[in-house]
Amino acid sequence: MANKVKEAWKAGKAVVNGWLAIPNAFSAEMYSKAGWDSVTVDMQHGVQDYLSCVACFQGIQLSPATPMVRVPWNEPGIVGKVLDAGAMGVICPMVNTAAEARALVQYSKYPPAGTRSNGPIRAGAYGSSGNYQKTANDEILVIPMIETKTAIENIREILDVPGIDGIYVGPSDLSFSYGKEPKLDVEDPEILAIYDMLLAETGKRGIAAGLHNGSPAYANRMIQKGFKLVTIANEVGLMVQAATAAVKAARG
Amino acid sequence: MANKVKEAWKAGKAVVNGWLAIPNAFSAEMYSKAGWDSVTVDMQHGVQDYLSCVACFQGIQLSPATPMVRVPWNEPGIVGKVLDAGAMGVICPMVNTAAEARALVQYSKYPPAGTRSNGPIRAGAYGSSGNYQKTANDEILVIPMIETKTAIENIREILDVPGIDGIYVGPSDLSFSYGKEPKLDVEDPEILAIYDMLLAETGKRGIAAGLHNGSPAYANRMIQKGFKLVTIANEVGLMVQAATAAVKAARG
Amino acid sequence: MANKVKEAWKAGKAVVNGWLAIPNAFSAEMYSKAGWDSVTVDMQHGVQDYLSCVACFQGIQLSPATPMVRVPWNEPGIVGKVLDAGAMGVICPMVNTAAEARALVQYSKYPPAGTRSNGPIRAGAYGSSGNYQKTANDEILVIPMIETKTAIENIREILDVPGIDGIYVGPSDLSFSYGKEPKLDVEDPEILAIYDMLLAETGKRGIAAGLHNGSPAYANRMIQKGFKLVTIANEVGLMVQAATAAVKAARG
Amino acid sequence: MANKVKEAWKAGKAVVNGWLAIPNAFSAEMYSKAGWDSVTVDMQHGVQDYLSCVACFQGIQLSPATPMVRVPWNEPGIVGKVLDAGAMGVICPMVNTAAEARALVQYSKYPPAGTRSNGPIRAGAYGSSGNYQKTANDEILVIPMIETKTAIENIREILDVPGIDGIYVGPSDLSFSYGKEPKLDVEDPEILAIYDMLLAETGKRGIAAGLHNGSPAYANRMIQKGFKLVTIANEVGLMVQAATAAVKAARG
Amino acid sequence: MANKVKEAWKAGKAVVNGWLAIPNAFSAEMYSKAGWDSVTVDMQHGVQDYLSCVACFQGIQLSPATPMVRVPWNEPGIVGKVLDAGAMGVICPMVNTAAEARALVQYSKYPPAGTRSNGPIRAGAYGSSGNYQKTANDEILVIPMIETKTAIENIREILDVPGIDGIYVGPSDLSFSYGKEPKLDVEDPEILAIYDMLLAETGKRGIAAGLHNGSPAYANRMIQKGFKLVTIANEVGLMVQAATAAVKAARG
Amino acid sequence: MANKVKEAWKAGKAVVNGWLAIPNAFSAEMYSKAGWDSVTVDMQHGVQDYLSCVACFQGIQLSPATPMVRVPWNEPGIVGKVLDAGAMGVICPMVNTAAEARALVQYSKYPPAGTRSNGPIRAGAYGSSGNYQKTANDEILVIPMIETKTAIENIREILDVPGIDGIYVGPSDLSFSYGKEPKLDVEDPEILAIYDMLLAETGKRGIAAGLHNGSPAYANRMIQKGFKLVTIANEVGLMVQAATAAVKAARG
Structure with a gap:
C-alpha cells in the first residue's frame, strides 16, 4: 500500500494530478490511463457523490494513477467513508484555522493519532493482508485546502498541525476572498506573492504545496516555481474544450 | 417536432455530429453544448444501453443539438424503444442488403409505411400536442450504415428502398471487410473511390451520405467532398486525447 | 407460487392491472399499493429495461399485486430473463401469427412444453422450495398481444396454440393497422366489433381477453363487456394528469 | 440566468411549485411539464440524494419551470453542491434562529456576502458566459423553513437577516412543535394566526412567504391570503391518489 | 408497525442480525432470506449511501427480517432520511458522551421527545394508516455505538439518556482506542471485562446490549453471555470467505 | 492481451471459474479476489445486463482473474457489445446446431473469420496499443453451451465448426431436455455417459470441455475426469449458503 504520490514527494518530484467531475467509472477509467500520477475525485464541485467516488476509484485503479479525493466538506462521516473506499489522499476544502486542520487530521487517522473508525471495507483489500491499519496513518495524505484570506492569516498555525502532508491552493476562492475576480492561472501580484509565501512556509516544514490550474502551461510554470501537486x-x-475546437475545425 | 438535421440537409448544408460513448447524462449535457448540430448516442460500440440513451437524450436536449442514436443492431425491439425515447434519427449498423434496409424502415415507421408500435412515451411530449404520430414518419431520419463489401455490392438496391433518408459509412469496418487495416480517416484509393461512388449514388437519389471521422481536419475535407453528416x-x-496532451505539456 | 391473476380468472373475475413506465423501485412500490390486482412493467413503450424491471418487481412484491411484464419484443433472451426475475405473466407485443404465438410459448415454458432455460435466479426464491420448476409452466401466464389486422385475420390459429392463457389488445396499434387514428378508449364500430369477436373466440376456448384503456370509466365498461384484464x-x-389538474386548481 | 420565481415575486404574483420525491429524471421531466412555475427537489423527506437531484434538475430544465431544492439539512457541503448543480432557490428545513439563518446565507452566497466556494460545475453552463458568479448572489433565492415554535419566537430576528428572500412554512412540523397533530391544510386557529403574523412580517420586509399544501383548493385559498409560493x-x-381513484372507478 | 426486534427483546430473546455492505437490492433481498431476525444496512463502513439504503430496505422487507441501519455519523439530516425510508432501528457510530447520545435521541424522535421532522415518505406507507407518527417514537430503536475509551468512561451517563433502547459495541474500534490491535472476536481480558460491565449496566436499566462478531461461534458465545443483538x-x-474456500476445494 | 485461460488450457490445466449474478462492481471486485482463474458475468440467468457487465468487468480486472461472459442469447448485438467491453471469452447458451455455432463464431470474430464490427471501446485500451484487432480472433474464447438433447445429437457437427475453443455444459438444462429433473452435480448414468462422450469428442479435437457445478467437491471430481473449465x-x-449456516450456528 505504498503511496506513489508520497514517494514522488520524497524524491523531490512534482505530481501531475487529474480531476474527475463526471460520475462514471468508464469515463474515469479511460481518463486515468492518460498518464496522470494521481487522479482525484472531486466530491465538492464535481458531479460526484460517495458511490460514484467508489466507482471512479475502481476506474482509476485500473491505471497506474494513485486515487485521491476532494471531500465535499470537513465532516467526519464522509472523510471516513472515502478512506474506507480506498482514497490514498484527502484534499479538504476551506480549511481556515488550525482547529479545522486538527479536526481533519483527527477524522483521517486511526488512533492514537486520530479518531478514524476501523472498517476499511475496500481499502483493506489492497496492499499486504492485515497491514492496512498499521500503515494507513503513514501512507494516506492529509491535504487541507488553503483558499481564503483567513487561512492565509492562520497559515503558520495550520501548517504546524501534526499530520498535515501538504496543502492545496484553490486560486479562484482565494482570489474571491481577497475581493478579486475568481479565476485560475492568476497573474495578480498579490496572489502570486501569497504563492511564494506558501512555498516558503511549506518548504521549511518539508511538506508539499499543490495548486489547481486551468492550463498545462501554467501548471508547468508552477512546477518550476516549486509546487509539488x-x-x-x-x-x-478538457472534453468540452476539445469538442468545441473540433466542431470549429470541422466547420472550417 | 421539426428535425433540424433534415432542415439543414434540405438547405444543402452539412451537419457536424457528436458521438456519445459515456453513459452519463451530465457528461452528455456538457458535451452537447459544444456547438454540434446533432449528437448521436452510440449504443453499438459506446458504453451505452437503453436507459443511458434516455438519460443522454435528456442531456442533449438541454442544448440546441438534435438527438440521434446508433442502435446496437437491426432489431425491432430496440429501434422502437429509442424512437419512443425521442430519437430524431436512427443510424443502424451493418445493413448489407435491401431486405435488411427494408426491415429497418419497417421498424422505424408507423403504419402504413411500417410496423412501428404506437407509444412514444417520451418523444410524444415534445412538439405540438397529439401531432407526433402524424409527423414522425416524415421527421425521423432512417440511416443504414454501409460498412461492408456486401453492402457496397448491393448499394443501389439498398438506396432504392423507400424511407431511407441517408447512409452512414463506417470506414474501419468497410476497410476490414475489404481485407485492409480497420481505421478511420482512410487515404486508401480503393476506399476513397467507394466514397465517391456513394456520394454519386446518394446524390442522384437526393439522400444524404454521412461518414465517421477521426479528426476535424479530415471531417472538414469530407464536407468539402460532399458528405452531409x-x-x-x-x-x-477527445477527452483522453486532450488529457494525454495536458499531462505531457504540464510535465514540460 | 400460486398466481392470483389465474385464480381470479378461474373464479370468473376481472383483474384490474397497473402499468409501470417509470424505471424506479420506490415509485413502483408506492403505486403498487394503490389496490391493483396485478402490476405490469412495460418494457416495450415504458422507460424500462431489464434491471429496472427487476427493481420494479421488488417494489410490486411489497404489495399484494401480482408482478407481470410486457416484454419489448418476442425474443427468447429477454423472455427468459424476466421470467427468471419473477414475472408471473408475460404480455408480448405484436404477435401476428400462430408461429409467433408458438415461439412465445416455447420461450416461456420449461421442457417438454417449451425450451425455456433453467435458472430462476430470483423467481426460484419465492414459493415453496424446489417447487418452482414444477409449477412454473402452469402458473405463469402467456399473453400475446393482438394489435394488428394480420393478427385479427389469424386469430383462430393464434388462439388455438397450446399454452396461451389469454390475449391482450393494444387499441391504438390495432386502430393504426386498420388505417384509423391510433387511440385508446375507441368508439369506432369496426374496432368494437373486433372486440366482440375476440371476446367470443377467447370465451369459447376458456382463455381471457385483456385490454389497454385510457380511463377508469372505459375500463369499467370493458369489464362489463367481458374483458378479464x-x-x-x-x-x-396518471401523475401528469393529476399534476396538470392540481396546477390549474391552485391557480383558481 | 434570470430567476423567474424572483421576477414573479417582483410582479406581485404567486408561484405554484411542484415537489419531487421520486429519484428519477424521466419522471421529473414529465411531471415538470404539467405547468408548474417552479419545481423543487425534496432532498429532506423525498427519496432523493445529490445525484438524483442533478438528474431531476435536468428533467425540470426541459420544461419552463425554475429548478429549486429543499436541502436535507443546513449544512455547507450540500448547500454548495446543489447550487453548483443549478438550483435557483434553496429551501432549508428547521431554521430556528437568526444564527442558523445567517449560516444558511453564508453557505449560499459568494464573497463578500457569504463563504460559498467557487465551482458552479453545471450551473455555470447556463446563463451568459462568465456571468454566473456575478449574478448568483442576486438571483438565487435563500428560503429558510419556519416550522417550529422556536422559529416563531425568533421570527423577527430571522427575517431581519440580510440575504433572506422568503420563508417557507412546513405546517405539519409547525403543528407538531405546538403539540398538535402533524398535518397539512390546517384549520387550527392558532396556526392560522401564525400564518397571518408571518404574512404581515414578511410583507413589511418585502420578502415572500411560502407554504406546503395538501390540496389545490387549500393552496388556492392560501394564494388569496397572500402566500407567494x-x-x-x-x-x-398525486400519483398514488390518482391510481387509487382509478382502481376504484374501474372496479365500479 | 410493530418492531419484531423490540418484541424479541421484551421476550428476553437475542436477535441475530445481518449486515449489508453491498449496495444492491437483489443481493440484499437474497441475503435477507437466510433467516436473520433483522438486517442492518451499514452506511458507515459498508459501500452504501442513502439511495442504496432505500433499495436494500426494499430487498430486506421482502423477507421477515426487520430493517435497521447504521448511519455514517451522528448527523440530523441522515438520521431523519433513513427513518423516513423505513428504518426500524438506528445504530449510530462513535457516541462518546451523554450529550452525543441526547443529540441522537433528538434526531430520532418526533416532538415532544425530539426534533425529528415529519415526512415519513416510505415508512408511513407501512403499518396502519395515519398511525406511523403516533407509534414511531415507541417502535423505532435508538442504539448508540459504544466503541471508545471515552464512551466507556461516560457509560453511565450515556445509558441514562432517556430514549436509548440499547447499545452496540464495535470491538475493533474499542480495542483500537485502548491501544490494542483492532479486531473482532476478542479474547483480551480487559475488553472482556468491559463487556461484562456493559452487560451489567444495560441489564440494570432494562436495555439491550449488542455486539459485532466475526464468526458464528463467537456470536453464539456472546448470546450465552447476555448480548441481545x-x-x-x-x-x-461471508461471500468472499465462501468463495475462497470453494476455489481451494475445487482445486483439491 | 494474452488470455490466461487459453494459456492454462495449452498447458493442460483446468481453470476454476467464478460466476457473477449480482449486478454490482464492488461485489464483483471483492469476489474476484478469492483466487478464481477466471470470472464470468452471467447475463443469461444472473441479474445482469450490459452496463452491469461492464461494471463487473472493471471489478474483475482489479484481480488477476480473466473476465468472461455468458451472453443472454446467441444474438449479434450483445455478443459484439460484451466483446467491445473486454470479454476474453464468450459462453453462449443453447447452441443446438452447427449453424448456430457458426453464427456465434461469426458474431465473435473480426473479418475475415467473422463479421464482428470494429470498435473495442474498452477492450482496445488493454494490451499493447493498436494490437487488439490483430490478436482478438486468436485470444478470445468462443464457447457454445451444450445443454439439450438436440445439441448432443448434433455434437460432432458443432464441434467441427472452426473457431470453437471449447464447450460448456449446462447440467440442469441438459437433464431437463432428457426428461429428468433439472439439477447440478448429477449422478444420473445417462448424463454421466454424455459427459464421457463430450470429453472424448472435445479431446480428439483439442478443445476444452467445461461444466457448471453446484459444489467444490463435484467440481474437483470433474477436473479429475477431464473438464478444463x-x-x-x-x-x-455461496453468500446465501454461508449466511444460512452462520445464522444457524449463531443460534446454536
Whole structure:
C-alpha cells in the first residue's frame, strides 16, 4: 500500500494530478490511463457523490494513477467513508484555522493519532493482508485546502498541525476572498506573492504545496516555481474544450 | 417536432455530429453544448444501453443539438424503444442488403409505411400536442450504415428502398471487410473511390451520405467532398486525447 | 407460487392491472399499493429495461399485486430473463401469427412444453422450495398481444396454440393497422366489433381477453363487456394528469 | 440566468411549485411539464440524494419551470453542491434562529456576502458566459423553513437577516412543535394566526412567504391570503391518489 | 408497525442480525432470506449511501427480517432520511458522551421527545394508516455505538439518556482506542471485562446490549453471555470467505 | 492481451471459474479476489445486463482473474457489445446446431473469420496499443453451451465448426431436455455417459470441455475426469449458503 504520490514527494518530484467531475467509472477509467500520477475525485464541485467516488476509484485503479479525493466538506462521516473506499489522499476544502486542520487530521487517522473508525471495507483489500491499519496513518495524505484570506492569516498555525502532508491552493476562492475576480492561472501580484509565501512556509516544514490550474502551461510554470501537486482543469472541461475546437475545425 | 438535421440537409448544408460513448447524462449535457448540430448516442460500440440513451437524450436536449442514436443492431425491439425515447434519427449498423434496409424502415415507421408500435412515451411530449404520430414518419431520419463489401455490392438496391433518408459509412469496418487495416480517416484509393461512388449514388437519389471521422481536419475535407453528416471521434476519445496532451505539456 | 391473476380468472373475475413506465423501485412500490390486482412493467413503450424491471418487481412484491411484464419484443433472451426475475405473466407485443404465438410459448415454458432455460435466479426464491420448476409452466401466464389486422385475420390459429392463457389488445396499434387514428378508449364500430369477436373466440376456448384503456370509466365498461384484464393508462400518465389538474386548481 | 420565481415575486404574483420525491429524471421531466412555475427537489423527506437531484434538475430544465431544492439539512457541503448543480432557490428545513439563518446565507452566497466556494460545475453552463458568479448572489433565492415554535419566537430576528428572500412554512412540523397533530391544510386557529403574523412580517420586509399544501383548493385559498409560493403535495402523492381513484372507478 | 426486534427483546430473546455492505437490492433481498431476525444496512463502513439504503430496505422487507441501519455519523439530516425510508432501528457510530447520545435521541424522535421532522415518505406507507407518527417514537430503536475509551468512561451517563433502547459495541474500534490491535472476536481480558460491565449496566436499566462478531461461534458465545443483538461479519465477507474456500476445494 | 485461460488450457490445466449474478462492481471486485482463474458475468440467468457487465468487468480486472461472459442469447448485438467491453471469452447458451455455432463464431470474430464490427471501446485500451484487432480472433474464447438433447445429437457437427475453443455444459438444462429433473452435480448414468462422450469428442479435437457445478467437491471430481473449465454455483448462492449456516450456528 505504498503511496506513489508520497514517494514522488520524497524524491523531490512534482505530481501531475487529474480531476474527475463526471460520475462514471468508464469515463474515469479511460481518463486515468492518460498518464496522470494521481487522479482525484472531486466530491465538492464535481458531479460526484460517495458511490460514484467508489466507482471512479475502481476506474482509476485500473491505471497506474494513485486515487485521491476532494471531500465535499470537513465532516467526519464522509472523510471516513472515502478512506474506507480506498482514497490514498484527502484534499479538504476551506480549511481556515488550525482547529479545522486538527479536526481533519483527527477524522483521517486511526488512533492514537486520530479518531478514524476501523472498517476499511475496500481499502483493506489492497496492499499486504492485515497491514492496512498499521500503515494507513503513514501512507494516506492529509491535504487541507488553503483558499481564503483567513487561512492565509492562520497559515503558520495550520501548517504546524501534526499530520498535515501538504496543502492545496484553490486560486479562484482565494482570489474571491481577497475581493478579486475568481479565476485560475492568476497573474495578480498579490496572489502570486501569497504563492511564494506558501512555498516558503511549506518548504521549511518539508511538506508539499499543490495548486489547481486551468492550463498545462501554467501548471508547468508552477512546477518550476516549486509546487509539488499540480492539477489541470478537470476531465469534463478538457472534453468540452476539445469538442468545441473540433466542431470549429470541422466547420472550417 | 421539426428535425433540424433534415432542415439543414434540405438547405444543402452539412451537419457536424457528436458521438456519445459515456453513459452519463451530465457528461452528455456538457458535451452537447459544444456547438454540434446533432449528437448521436452510440449504443453499438459506446458504453451505452437503453436507459443511458434516455438519460443522454435528456442531456442533449438541454442544448440546441438534435438527438440521434446508433442502435446496437437491426432489431425491432430496440429501434422502437429509442424512437419512443425521442430519437430524431436512427443510424443502424451493418445493413448489407435491401431486405435488411427494408426491415429497418419497417421498424422505424408507423403504419402504413411500417410496423412501428404506437407509444412514444417520451418523444410524444415534445412538439405540438397529439401531432407526433402524424409527423414522425416524415421527421425521423432512417440511416443504414454501409460498412461492408456486401453492402457496397448491393448499394443501389439498398438506396432504392423507400424511407431511407441517408447512409452512414463506417470506414474501419468497410476497410476490414475489404481485407485492409480497420481505421478511420482512410487515404486508401480503393476506399476513397467507394466514397465517391456513394456520394454519386446518394446524390442522384437526393439522400444524404454521412461518414465517421477521426479528426476535424479530415471531417472538414469530407464536407468539402460532399458528405452531409460528419462525426468526429467520440467524446471519450477527445477527452483522453486532450488529457494525454495536458499531462505531457504540464510535465514540460 | 400460486398466481392470483389465474385464480381470479378461474373464479370468473376481472383483474384490474397497473402499468409501470417509470424505471424506479420506490415509485413502483408506492403505486403498487394503490389496490391493483396485478402490476405490469412495460418494457416495450415504458422507460424500462431489464434491471429496472427487476427493481420494479421488488417494489410490486411489497404489495399484494401480482408482478407481470410486457416484454419489448418476442425474443427468447429477454423472455427468459424476466421470467427468471419473477414475472408471473408475460404480455408480448405484436404477435401476428400462430408461429409467433408458438415461439412465445416455447420461450416461456420449461421442457417438454417449451425450451425455456433453467435458472430462476430470483423467481426460484419465492414459493415453496424446489417447487418452482414444477409449477412454473402452469402458473405463469402467456399473453400475446393482438394489435394488428394480420393478427385479427389469424386469430383462430393464434388462439388455438397450446399454452396461451389469454390475449391482450393494444387499441391504438390495432386502430393504426386498420388505417384509423391510433387511440385508446375507441368508439369506432369496426374496432368494437373486433372486440366482440375476440371476446367470443377467447370465451369459447376458456382463455381471457385483456385490454389497454385510457380511463377508469372505459375500463369499467370493458369489464362489463367481458374483458378479464383491464389496464388504465400508466403511472406517469396518471401523475401528469393529476399534476396538470392540481396546477390549474391552485391557480383558481 | 434570470430567476423567474424572483421576477414573479417582483410582479406581485404567486408561484405554484411542484415537489419531487421520486429519484428519477424521466419522471421529473414529465411531471415538470404539467405547468408548474417552479419545481423543487425534496432532498429532506423525498427519496432523493445529490445525484438524483442533478438528474431531476435536468428533467425540470426541459420544461419552463425554475429548478429549486429543499436541502436535507443546513449544512455547507450540500448547500454548495446543489447550487453548483443549478438550483435557483434553496429551501432549508428547521431554521430556528437568526444564527442558523445567517449560516444558511453564508453557505449560499459568494464573497463578500457569504463563504460559498467557487465551482458552479453545471450551473455555470447556463446563463451568459462568465456571468454566473456575478449574478448568483442576486438571483438565487435563500428560503429558510419556519416550522417550529422556536422559529416563531425568533421570527423577527430571522427575517431581519440580510440575504433572506422568503420563508417557507412546513405546517405539519409547525403543528407538531405546538403539540398538535402533524398535518397539512390546517384549520387550527392558532396556526392560522401564525400564518397571518408571518404574512404581515414578511410583507413589511418585502420578502415572500411560502407554504406546503395538501390540496389545490387549500393552496388556492392560501394564494388569496397572500402566500407567494404554494406547493401541492408531491408527485408520488398525486400519483398514488390518482391510481387509487382509478382502481376504484374501474372496479365500479 | 410493530418492531419484531423490540418484541424479541421484551421476550428476553437475542436477535441475530445481518449486515449489508453491498449496495444492491437483489443481493440484499437474497441475503435477507437466510433467516436473520433483522438486517442492518451499514452506511458507515459498508459501500452504501442513502439511495442504496432505500433499495436494500426494499430487498430486506421482502423477507421477515426487520430493517435497521447504521448511519455514517451522528448527523440530523441522515438520521431523519433513513427513518423516513423505513428504518426500524438506528445504530449510530462513535457516541462518546451523554450529550452525543441526547443529540441522537433528538434526531430520532418526533416532538415532544425530539426534533425529528415529519415526512415519513416510505415508512408511513407501512403499518396502519395515519398511525406511523403516533407509534414511531415507541417502535423505532435508538442504539448508540459504544466503541471508545471515552464512551466507556461516560457509560453511565450515556445509558441514562432517556430514549436509548440499547447499545452496540464495535470491538475493533474499542480495542483500537485502548491501544490494542483492532479486531473482532476478542479474547483480551480487559475488553472482556468491559463487556461484562456493559452487560451489567444495560441489564440494570432494562436495555439491550449488542455486539459485532466475526464468526458464528463467537456470536453464539456472546448470546450465552447476555448480548441481545449479535451480528456476524457482513454479507460480502461471508461471500468472499465462501468463495475462497470453494476455489481451494475445487482445486483439491 | 494474452488470455490466461487459453494459456492454462495449452498447458493442460483446468481453470476454476467464478460466476457473477449480482449486478454490482464492488461485489464483483471483492469476489474476484478469492483466487478464481477466471470470472464470468452471467447475463443469461444472473441479474445482469450490459452496463452491469461492464461494471463487473472493471471489478474483475482489479484481480488477476480473466473476465468472461455468458451472453443472454446467441444474438449479434450483445455478443459484439460484451466483446467491445473486454470479454476474453464468450459462453453462449443453447447452441443446438452447427449453424448456430457458426453464427456465434461469426458474431465473435473480426473479418475475415467473422463479421464482428470494429470498435473495442474498452477492450482496445488493454494490451499493447493498436494490437487488439490483430490478436482478438486468436485470444478470445468462443464457447457454445451444450445443454439439450438436440445439441448432443448434433455434437460432432458443432464441434467441427472452426473457431470453437471449447464447450460448456449446462447440467440442469441438459437433464431437463432428457426428461429428468433439472439439477447440478448429477449422478444420473445417462448424463454421466454424455459427459464421457463430450470429453472424448472435445479431446480428439483439442478443445476444452467445461461444466457448471453446484459444489467444490463435484467440481474437483470433474477436473479429475477431464473438464478444463469448472464453475462452482455463483456468488449469490455461496453468500446465501454461508449466511444460512452462520445464522444457524449463531443460534446454536
